[in-house]
Amino acid sequence: MNMLxxxxxxxxxxxxxxxQARVGDGGVDLYARLEVLLAPAxxxxxxxxxxxxxxxxxxxxFIQPRSGxxxxxxxTCLNSPGLIDSGYRDEIVVVLVNTDPREAYEVRRGDRIAxxxxxxxxxxxxxxxxxxxxxxRGDGGFGHTGR
Numbered sequence: 001m002n003m004l005x006x007x008x009x010x011x012x013x014x015x016x017x018x019x020q021a022r023v024g025d026g027g028v029d030l031y032a033r034l035e036v037l038l039a040p041a042x043x044x045x046x047x048x049x050x051x052x053x054x055x056x057x058x059x060x061x062f063i064q065p066r067s068g069x070x071x072x073x074x075x076t077c078l079n080s081p082g083l084i085d086s087g088y089r090d091e092i093v094v095v096l097v098n099t100d101p102r103e104a105y106e107v108r109r110g111d112r113i114a115x116x117x118x119x120x121x122x123x124x125x126x127x128x129x130x131x132x133x134x135x136x137r138g139d140g141g142f143g144h145t146g147r
Contacts, residue, residue, distance in 0.1 A: 004056065004118060011091055012050030018116060027064055027115030030094060038098035038105045044078055046093045047113055055086045055118060063094055064115045074100035075107075077114055084116075092116070 008017065011033075018028035033050035037043070055061050061084030065076040078097040094114045098105045107113060 004059065006056070006118065007054040009052045010050065011048075011052060015050040015110060018051065027117040029066075029112040030063070030092065030114045030116055032094075032107050032109055032111045032113045034107075035109050036096075036107045038075060038096060038107065040098060040104050041101050042097060042099070043104065044095060044097040045107070046095050047107060049092045049094060049113075052089055052091050053084070054089060055084060057086050058120060058123075059086055059118055060084060060121045061092075062117045062119065063092070064117055066112060066114060069113070073103075073105050074098055075105050081117075 010017065015031045015033060016029075018030055020028055030049045030051075033048040036045040036047055038045060053061070063077055063080065063082030063084070065080055069075040075096055075098050078095040082095065084092065096107065096113060
């Protein structure tokens with residue numbers, strides 16, 4: 001398995017360092033630094049994680065929801081996936097939203113609130129052309145292929 005070294009500053013030394021739950025997992029858990037109450041029906045908050053990282057050039061970090069929070073409590077990441085560019089050096093913050101129509105959700109300090117996935121990314125160079133090459137799909141719009 002390839003390993004990527006990512007420099008990390010612990011802004012809160014009482015929280016765990018992000019790590020894979022199991023060897024081969026794609027993401028690492030991020031933890032809540034503060035307690036917040038997410039109101040039902042769309043309550044949201046920016047939750048700091050207590051870490052800052054230096055993602056190497058040629059890579060980006062993507063904040064993903066935790067499936068258990070989404071399934072059991074209706075809590076997910078509002079701007080998913082959240083993008084962390086390689087030049088970002090401030091604290092990682094996760095924007096959570098509560099989609100449950102009736103129940104508030106309490107985020108406690110130290111809760112696992114999201115996952116961070118670090119992936120290699122390409123730097124595109126766009127070239128204008130008079131027309132795009134044909135494809136099987138063509139110019140069918142969003143949702144064009146049906147259910």
